[in-house]
Amino acid sequence: MNSHESNNTTPAALPKIRKVCVIGGAGFVGRHIVHLLHSGGYEVRVPTRHRERAKDLIVLPGVDVVEADIHDPSALSTLLEGMDAVINLVGILHEKHVGRIDKPSARRGDFHQAHIELPRKILQACAKHGIKRVLHMSALNADATSKSAYLRSKGAGEALLREAGQPHSDNERGYLDGPKFTRGQRMAVTVFRPSVIFGAEDSFLNQFAWLLRCLPVMVLACGQAKLQPVYVEDVARAFVRSLENPAAYDQAYDLCGPKVYTLQQLVAYVAQLQGIKRPVFSLNDRLSYFQAWLLEKLPGKLMTRDDYYALLGNSVCGCDFPAVFGFQPTPMEVIAPKYLAQGVEHSHYDGFRCNARR
Template identity: 55%
Template sequence: MKIERICILGGSGFVGTRLVSQLAARGLEVRVLSRRREMAKELILLPTVEVVEANVHDQPELIQHFRGMDAVINLVGILHESKIGRIDLPSARRGDFQKVHVELPRKVIHACGQSGVQRLLHMSALGADPNSRSAYQRSKGIAEALVREAAMRHSQHENWYLNGPKFIRGYDLNVTLFRPSVIFGRGDSFLSMFSRLLRMSPVLPLASAGSRFAPVHVEDVARAFADSLDNPATYGQTYELCGPNTYTLQELVAYVGEVIGKPRGIIPLGKWASYFQAWAMEFKPGRKLMTRDNYYALCTDNVCRGGWPPVFDFQPASLEAIAPEYLRADTPRARYEDYRENARR
């Protein structure tokens, strides 16, 4: 089946903006569903892109916007819940992660069936596990199971009830899942965060300093999604996406310090000190840097079990080839110039 029209959820986000740009450059028609149209201003200018204000959690709206599409891509995800409850109790972990990572994919699957969409690409994450102690990883793991089950049941041409009306008999849903390691690039929320912390403090106490990552460039993640769309070899597959090199968290933070010219003392924290630092940071007002759920996620290394998937005929960029350019520019003056450029002033 030739893919020409794609609907993207999360198209105005960090990965989404790159993916939409790549798809538009290939001449494909893209519909981006966004809470607020102004959040996707740079995408509106692309000739084959339509930005539509929509509530992606409203299933009738999803069905309406999926009609006429050849494929749907779900990139929606969050790193923190807005309200921190008793995360030591599994039964209490049913907040924003449940809504965004579990209930939304369920609605997307159902809307695909009702609107006749036969191709679904879904963003998961390394470490996704329905049995994880981390609510983030657990919700991602449950979503993976939902997507795989949907594909399996559809491929067997069964009628399947999912919170309502039955799916179309004989309807095929070809799915591909992606599990990236931490994603880096201009505007990321990982390396850039440490860049700002290192500029402010001469010493940095670091929780879970030994956790391992294989950072992957945002453009490479977007290209993997784009290349998978109409490739039957990717149907039913799950791809782990990692960069070419592996680092501990301490090595990454030290590297950021060297790049920005702010080498700092890093104090690796032990298990319990890491936990209590995460617990204390939950109560920090404003944007959260770390929570206990993040700590639980960091207990699992964020690295791939194999190399770059051979189905993609390109090699991922290294951190060292990309990060210095945007990390060195992450200064108040440089950010001001970025704002001016985005505002076309």
């Protein structure tokens, strides 16, 4: 897949963007985006379920952190009132409530609600308030026909967003009954599909660092799966630099770092940075599936069968980092040592964390 795609129907230039609502702005990637927007002089609104957990954002002048239920259409409409652009970063990796595709929308599970229904509600609220600029976080390999429910839901949600940027007639039905917009009301949509994202507060490399300190041996499912990790700050810069760039309208960008690794290589690298000597083994396909099935049953869900299906498709980009952003992606080796090495300082707590499964 190319790093960017276009429907070749770029809308006219939009009015100057001053106010941006960042949905998911209190999360890992969102905080970086909000800080960059603040530095760029934008007014930012950040909805969150727990306002007190976003203290670093609350203190920023021009950043309004609002406690709200983004899944409530009425609350969402209120949040978007007066905004010039919307950035949607909402994504979940695991479901607490697993649904079925043949059930009504409310019973199709957490992936469906977060990755399909929420984007639909956002588009409807944008149409109501005349918001034309929408940036959306998807995932590398997102595909509405994927065997992975996560990637399948991300693919369907992405299709909704990209559809919102296409011209059409009033009587057309949208993807999965999504909103269609009349000619002249098209939105300027940009979709981002990152590989796995790393950074000081990530739940990827940090989780392996924790596991390495807890376990006497590391046995990996899908250890030969290929990944191309991308730095969180690079993802944030790509979003912000696209916001008012007409060249990014109606585009979908794959975001990857400069180097491809196997999962086994990544875990071995983390162990090296931590100064931990642990054997790291990669299971074959059948045992990988069994491990995923077993871990799915345990509290915390370190891995699920859906993760297994997602890892079967290598999370790598087929081309260079998009030149439109004006910078090259940061090598993991430049950033990871700065925060992974710090884990050694807190290793005397690890026994308690392992026993408590935290």
